[in-house]
Structure formats: C-alpha cells, structure tokens
Amino acid sequence: MKSVLMRRFNQSLLVQPSVRSYLEPLIRLFMPQYRAGAIAAKVIGLKKQAGYVLLCLKPSSKFLGFTPGQHVDLSIEINGVRVQRTFSICSSLQNFQHQGTIELAIKLVRGGQLSSWLNSAPLLGAWVHISQAQGDFVLAQQKPICLIAAGSGITPIRAMLLSISRMTKPITLIYSYRGDAVFTAELQAMATKFPLFKFIAHDTATAARLQCADILQQIAEPADTVFYLCGPTQFSQTLLPQLQQVAHRVFHESFGGITTDEAEQQVAFHQHSAKHLAVGSGSLLVLAEQAGLNPRYGCRRGICQQCQCQKLKGQVRNLLTGELSGAGTEPIQLCISEAVTSVDIRL
Amino acid sequence: MKKIAMTTPPLTEETAQQLAAELTALAQQEKAKLGAADARYLLKLVQWQRIFAISGRLLMLGCFWSVWFLLPAVLLLALAKIIDNMEIGHNVLHGQYDFLQHRYLNSKQFEWDIACDAKSWQRTHNFEHHTYTNIIGQDRDFGYGLLRLSSDFRWRLRNLWQVLTYFMLSTLFQWGVSYHELAGQRVFFGKKKHDRNTQVTDLELKRAFFGKGLKQLAKDYVFFPLLCWPVFGWVLLGNFLANLIRNWWTATVIFCGHFTEQIYTFKAEDCENESRGQWFYRQMLGSSNFTGPRWLHILTGHLSCQIEHHLFPDLPAWRYPELAKQVQQIAKRHGIPYNTGSFASQYFSVLRRILRYSLPG
Numbered sequence: 001m002k003s004v005l006m007r008r009f010n011q012s013l014l015v016q017p018s019v020r021s022y023l024e025p026l027i028r029l030f031m032p033q034y035r036a037g038a039i040a041a042k043v044i045g046l047k048k049q050a051g052y053v054l055l056c057l058k059p060s061s062k063f064l065g066f067t068p069g070q071h072v073d074l075s076i077e078i079n080g081v082r083v084q085r086t087f088s089i090c091s092s093l094q095n096f097q098h099q100g101t102i103e104l105a106i107k108l109v110r111g112g113q114l115s116s117w118l119n120s121a122p123l124l125g126a127w128v129h130i131s132q133a134q135g136d137f138v139l140a141q142q143k144p145i146c147l148i149a150a151g152s153g154i155t156p157i158r159a160m161l162l163s164i165s166r167m168t169k170p171i172t173l174i175y176s177y178r179g180d181a182v183f184t185a186e187l188q189a190m191a192t193k194f195p196l197f198k199f200i201a202h203d204t205a206t207a208a209r210l211q212c213a214d215i216l217q218q219i220a221e222p223a224d225t226v227f228y229l230c231g232p233t234q235f236s237q238t239l240l241p242q243l244q245q246v247a248h249r250v251f252h253e254s255f256g257g258i259t260t261d262e263a264e265q266q267v268a269f270h271q272h273s274a275k276h277l278a279v280g281s282g283s284l285l286v287l288a289e290q291a292g293l294n295p296r297y298g299c300r301r302g303i304c305q306q307c308q309c310q311k312l313k314g315q316v317r318n319l320l321t322g323e324l325s326g327a328g329t330e331p332i333q334l335c336i337s338e339a340v341t342s343v344d345i346r347l
Numbered sequence: 348m349k350k351i352a353m354t355t356p357p358l359t360e361e362t363a364q365q366l367a368a369e370l371t372a373l374a375q376q377e378k379a380k381l382g383a384a385d386a387r388y389l390l391k392l393v394q395w396q397r398i399f400a401i402s403g404r405l406l407m408l409g410c411f412w413s414v415w416f417l418l419p420a421v422l423l424l425a426l427a428k429i430i431d432n433m434e435i436g437h438n439v440l441h442g443q444y445d446f447l448q449h450r451y452l453n454s455k456q457f458e459w460d461i462a463c464d465a466k467s468w469q470r471t472h473n474f475e476h477h478t479y480t481n482i483i484g485q486d487r488d489f490g491y492g493l494l495r496l497s498s499d500f501r502w503r504l505r506n507l508w509q510v511l512t513y514f515m516l517s518t519l520f521q522w523g524v525s526y527h528e529l530a531g532q533r534v535f536f537g538k539k540k541h542d543r544n545t546q547v548t549d550l551e552l553k554r555a556f557f558g559k560g561l562k563q564l565a566k567d568y569v570f571f572p573l574l575c576w577p578v579f580g581w582v583l584l585g586n587f588l589a590n591l592i593r594n595w596w597t598a599t600v601i602f603c604g605h606f607t608e609q610i611y612t613f614k615a616e617d618c619e620n621e622s623r624g625q626w627f628y629r630q631m632l633g634s635s636n637f638t639g640p641r642w643l644h645i646l647t648g649h650l651s652c653q654i655e656h657h658l659f660p661d662l663p664a665w666r667y668p669e670l671a672k673q674v675q676q677i678a679k680r681h682g683i684p685y686n687t688g689s690f691a692s693q694y695f696s697v698l699r700r701i702l703r704y705s706l707p708g
Contacts, residue, residue: 012562013570015431015460021451025393037450080386082448296546298474305442305454305661306474321375331445331453 033127038075039063043126044101046118051180052152053118054090055104059130066102066133068093068159073131074104078117084329085114086255088230089133090155090183092162105155105182113326137253139164143226146219147173148239150210150231156253157230158183167196172218176202176210176231212242222246230254265339269293270312271347283319284345285334295334295347302336309334314343362681363624369677370627374659377666385663386447392435392645393452400427403589404571410581421585425592426646431460432597433648438664440465441473445661461593462563463525464555470547471528477660481605481633482613487531488605489612491516491523495704497612502707509705510698517598518591522560529556596646599694604653607635607696608703609686630657631678635686636671637693644668654685 007017016022020036033040041063045056066072071088091103108115139145139160149157154175161173171194173187184201191199200218202210219225227243229236229252236254243250269276269288278291285307288295298306302320308331316325316337324340325332334345358366403423409416435452436459438444445453458465471487479485483499490496494513495506505512516523533539534549567586572579611632618629634653644651645665652667655674662670678685688696 011458012566015458015566017451017456022397025390026397028390029394035450077386080383080447082450084448294546298470299478301478303478303660304469304474305445306469308442308445308454310455321371330448331442331455 033129035075035129038129038131041102041128041130043123043128045103046123049182051108052182053106053108054182055106055118055123056091056101057104057128057130058099058101063130064132065096066093067138068163069138069156070133070135071156072102072104072133075129076114076117078113083113083117083326088135088152088156088159088253090158092159094163094165105152105158107152107180113328135253137228137230137251139228140226141167141169143224143249144169144219144221145171145228146215146222146225147171147228148176148210148215148230149173150176150235151178152255153230153232153235153253154181154183157228158186160228161187161190161197167194170196170198172198172200174200174202174210174215174218176204176235178203179205210239212239215239215243216246223248227251265314266342267314267339268342268344269295269347270344282338283335284316284332284337284339284343287339288334288345288347293347297335300335302333305333307334308332310346311337312344312346314339315341316343356682356684358625358628358683360622360624363622363628365624366627366677366681366683367622367624370658370674371623373670373673373677374662377659377662377670380666381446381663385444385665386449388663388665389435389439389444389447389449389452392430396427396430396435399423399430403427407582407585408575408578410578410585414581417581417585421588421592424585424589425596428460428589428593429596429646432593433600433650434645434664435459436461436465437648437650440469442661443663458559460563461524462521462560463527464559467528467552467555468524471531473660475531477657479618480630480657481611482615482618482629484615487527491527492530494701496606496700497704498708499612499614500704502704506705510701513602513701517595520594520598521563521590525556525560528552600647600650602697603637603690603693604634604650604656606700607686607688607693608700609684609696610635610700627658628683630654631674631683631685633657635688635693637688637690639690641668643690651690654687 010016010018010022014022018036024034024036027034039059039062041057041059043055044058045054047054066089069088071086073084073086075082075084087104087106089102090105091101096102106114106118108118137156141164147157147160157173175181175187181201181203187199191197198218202214204210216222223246225247227247227250229239229243229250231254233254236252240250240252264279264281267278267284267287269278269291271293276291276293278287280287280290285295285297285300295309296306298304310329311325311332312329313327315327316332317323317340318325319336319338403420403426406416406420406423409420436457439452439457440454440459442454451457454469476486476488481489483489483497490500493516494509495502529535529552532549532552534552567590568583571586572583575582613629613633618625621629631654634657636654637651639651649664649667650656652671655667655670656664658674659670675685
C-alpha cells in the first residue's frame, strides 16, 4: 500500500518511477557506478578455466545474499549498451559471508558479446551491476540426493556443494559435459573428503550421451531420492519425464540452448504471467495474432515502434534489412522480426 | 493571391528504388556508429535537465525576498520542461535510445512533464503522424482538425479568424496534444467513425487523459505552491508561466516542421501500397527544416531537422545535423525539393500559410 502511494507520488511529482531514478543522473556525477534499481558490483578477480571465465564480484551492501543454487541477472555496459544475462552463483555461501564476494562462471562462446568483452577490456576494478538473487532451485538435505548437471548446469550445483559444511545424507553428482569441464579437480577432492559424496564425470566427447538408465544405475533407491536436474533446455526436456516416472521429487532448472536454423521455430509469447506457444515462420506479429493474441501494433511496416516488445531470449532476423539480432534480452519490433531460433517474447 | 498548395512532382519507380537504397544505406551506416557516444549524450542531457528543474524550483522560493527571483526561476523551469519534452521525451518515446537498454529511459517506460499521456502520444504521433505524414484525412496532425492549412480542406467561416485559433492552440498546446487522440476517436463529441480500427477503448483513453492531466495540474498548481506556502501565489504563477513558455515554444517548433508554405500534401489514394522509396519521398516533401546554432537544435529536440527526423525517426536525434548534409546531397542528386531556411523565415512562412488559407481558395 505504502509503495503504491510512493509510486503514485513519484509519478506525479517527479514524472519518474522513483526518487532514485530522478536523481540518478546527478548521483552519477560523483558516483559513476550508481544505477537506480540495480546493485553495483566490482570485478575483483578473473580466472580462466577450461573454456570458462570465473568472474569474482564484490557487490555493494545492497545485495542481500543468496541461497546456493540461486541466480542473478548480470548487466554490463559494452560501448554504452547494457547487456544483460542470467548466471547462477557458483561460489559458496561461506565465501560471501566471510569475504563478501560471489563468483559467476561464464562459458566463453566464440563471437559472443559477453565473451569478447571478457577477453578484451581491462576488467579488474571495473563495475558491473547485478540483481538480487532469485530462483527456487535450492538444496534440501533431508533425503538422499542425486544432482545431474550438463555443461554450465554445473554452476549452481557447485555453489550448493561448496556451501555444505556437514553432509548427512548420500549425495551423488553426475556431471555430463563435452570436452570443457570446470571444477572437476575440486569435485574430485570433495569426493575424497566426504565419504557420502560420489562424483561421476561423463564426457560425451568420448562416451555416448547421458541416458536415464546411466543415472539410475548409480542410485540405490530412486523412489526415495530427490533429483536435481540442471542443464540446457533440450537436456532437461529429455531427462525430466523419464526421471519423473521413477522418482517422486525432481527439481529442475534449464537455460536456453540455441537450436540451429529450422524453417519453423517455436515462439513463446509471455503475457500477464501466461505463456502462449506458437510455431511458424514469418513476422512475429502475424504469428502472435494467429495464436489468438492481440499485441499492440501500428504501421505494421517497421516505422512506428508501437509493436515493440522485449525479446527475452533467442535470435530474430530483421525482415527489412536481413540483420540478425543478438541472443539475449533486447527490444524488437514484432512486425518486422522473424524467429531464426526458438524465441521467448514478453508482450 | 498566390496559390501555394503544390502538386507533387512525380517520382519514377526507378528513382524511388534508388532513393530507398541510398537512404537505407545511410541509416545502416549511422546505426553502425551507435554506442557509448549516445549513452553519454543522453546522460548529459538528463543531468542538465535535472539541474535546470531543481534550480528553477528552488529559485522560486527567492520570491520571499524579492519578486525579481521569479524571472530566472521561470526561465530555468521552462528550459527544464522544454528539454524534458523535446530533446529527451520526444526522442526517447520514439525509441531512438532503446538500443541502449536503459532501465527507464526507454520508449516503453518513459513519462514526460507534459499533460499528454506518453502512450497516447505514441499512438497518434509515432504511428499515425509518422506513417501517414501529410496525407489529408489520415494524418490529423495536419491542421489538428482546427486549422485549414491547404486547399484540400473546404473553407468554413471559422477559418477567417484562424490566426487567433492558432494563437490559442499554441497557448494551450499541451492540452491540445493530450486531447488529440480523444478528438480523433470522437470520445466526447461527434459521430463515431465506423471504419476506425483501434486497440484502445474510450474508457482507457479517458483514464489516460484525466489521469495524466490531473497529476500535472496537481503537481504544478497545488503541491509545489503549497510546499512553498509563504510564496504560494508566486510559485503558482511561476509554474504557469513556465508551462506557457514551453507551450509556445513547442507549438512554434512543430508548426515550422510541417506547415511552411513549401510543404506538400498527399491524397490517400495516391499513397496506397506505396513502396519504401515513395514513403521516403513523401517524408521529404512533407517536412521542412530550419537552421541555427547547436543550442537551438537541442531546444527543438532536433526537430529543426524535421526532414531527417521523418526519414530516420528511430536514430538518435543529435545525429541529424550531420546526416542532413548527406540527405541534402541525395535530394539534390534526384532533384527532390529540400525545404530549409532560417528559423525566422520558416516561421513567417508558417504565418503566411495560416493567413493564406483563412480565405477561400
């Protein structure tokens, strides 16, 4: 109630969403890293490990902490443009409590916007911005646990494991990767330290893709085990239904893996917390309308920006110029955009 | 009397294609340059706007000691409002800075210090005016349904005193802008048009109109005066004058962009299924520029480069003066009229047009 009143008050008096956003430009005169509505964090460490960069950040006191397994939105400004991606915190809670730092593991992608930034700029001491930690992919240690990670899916799981000070139930970790594996030495060391912890590395560069049967082989009583699944969408989509048949509790978190060019792409329109799926090619505006949605539009030819929406993930092609967009969150005009990968859009 | 409405010089499809290709290439070339410079420019602009606004409001308190404080205070506040409406508001709401992914200075979230609701303005301005520029009957910005500015409109008796109507419109400009969409949709008066396709209900329009309007009135004429109680009257007067100066200024700038004598108008049937090149062509013929120092460009929100703005509505406006040189060359090469002149000459040209069409013919 109070916050609604405050917002009304700010909107009327300052014609701005908040006092902070009204004053931000002035505060930035003497505190250049200040951004209203975001938490400034200083880059204090940078380590490279097998195709990943471990970014060590010291967030300002506005950061309220996290539960291992949660993620933050990381915003950096590259050539003035804010680029935002989501990363799981991969460091332990103890680390944050003692040193006030968190670590994010960023997989290097050739030609990726973030990867080139990580490689180029002098980053130590630079400022980035993060959100508060979010997400409900967190560990509960009442039952035997099986953790299954694929690729960068290892990051939240590392935070969970490192934050455990006393292991009371058996924990099995199956880590599937192709070539580039991070944290393996550390995880091996953990396995020797904790007798209850079992670590299985599965390299798909040499072995076949991880199957549900491979997982169940390692688990004594699947029905009594809690499963945690984290990896690319395609990975969790295949394993999730199979695991759910044998286990009672499966928690999962997936992130967008880009599928390659197909003529027809899956488009997810998010509107008022509902998700509408559509499959097809051509203008996203037409696709949304065919799906029975009624997005705002104007000229339908790329002039007026009335149909502009936030693309959450995926790549689109500009139908006027043929340009390809980036893969992250950015505004697009529905009427002149076509999906080239599966795309998520907030209407 | 000289007849000033001109028939549009024909454009061959070949020239149209060339024009489209050249202008698109120019836009692409400029888009590749977008980045840190635009972010810096926007930040500086907002910093100055805040400094002018805060110092203007504080100086008004000085009326407690001397009435002379009112003069600089009003000028500073008017300046803050002009920068907020023109160079920040108009351009941010066009989506020119959306590529920066700014948290709140973007076309989805920005609100401005004017009576008009930003979303309503985007519908009538970004969509209607920029898509159907100067097409009689489709672009209601042409004369705002109040003034007869070309022979395409039937002469009525009230056009005789339309110079006074123009002066009133300028004086109340922010309310004219905020009522614009409601007038078009015949929310309160007039018969509804059946062919009008709208995604907004009358109720939503009324809510936006009264909601934003009342907020603005409460801010400038109730809250801030009460906050400075001993000088209540002076603050109220100061805010009124600042709004008035802003209204006159914005109206003047906008009239110079579309209603000079050498402007062309178009018929809806000629623009059906037009190509991209023909659209560009119409934008060039339907707009006029004026020249001046950099500060003048900034205070007009770079609408002094109306032609470039209409060709590239989503490029950051501070880049228009540089683009103008190249656009002018392209126009010259294809023999397309490029309407520009000094601020004064363009303004007198507007007055002549208003006067000319006060009379029949």
